[in-house]
Amino acid sequence: NAGVTQTPKFQVLKTGQSMTLQCAQDMNHEYMSWYRQDPGMGLRLIHYSVGAGITDQGEVPNGYNVSRSTTEDFPLRLLSAAPSQTSVYFCASSYSHDNPSSSGNTIYFGEGSWLTVV
């Protein structure tokens, strides 16, 4: 019962480097999203997807790209890392609200990815 799996757990990048944070879920959830967590700011939505092939921006999308080629995977790409992107990143997934097998709008989170940009 893997749930939501994120990799890597820790990463240090130099300014200007690019990288991809991976997120996979095995619950056949339609909805997936990426949040960043910063002290005193709570969690802020970066990008989200309501199904394969469909993505949209959240509150803080600048500097990040996403794609959703399969239901299971939702990678987050940093195109040119900046120190302001030093944060903890969480991937989340849930059923759509109309799914008859849904246990309500419960959202499941991954373990987080600690990213430092120097």
Place this chain on the structure above:
Amino acid sequence: AQRVTQPEKLLSVFKGAPVELKCNYSYSGSPELFWYVQYSRQRLQLLLRHISRESIKGFTADLNKGETSFHLKKPFAQEEDSAMYYCALTGRGSTLGRLYFGRGTQLTVWP
């Protein structure tokens, strides 16, 4: 516009004391309210959601639509309750799982 406010950034109580973590919200439609807990450097875990009206680890929360509040309460705090608590909101049948978070309250329970 949707907004979740947690007015207390830090909250400290002694073991055995009652604790209340405040959460106020604004939302134009029918909201679903949640409390998530995050223990040190771990993933967020769902603690409560208002539609289930459960009591988890001794915590309860009641949705007060008149006051637009969803305060989290526990009558007797324990040391293991020390964690970061987030109140969150989503819309029923509209945003399909998109959560709006408050900024969190760090609870410390002293022995």
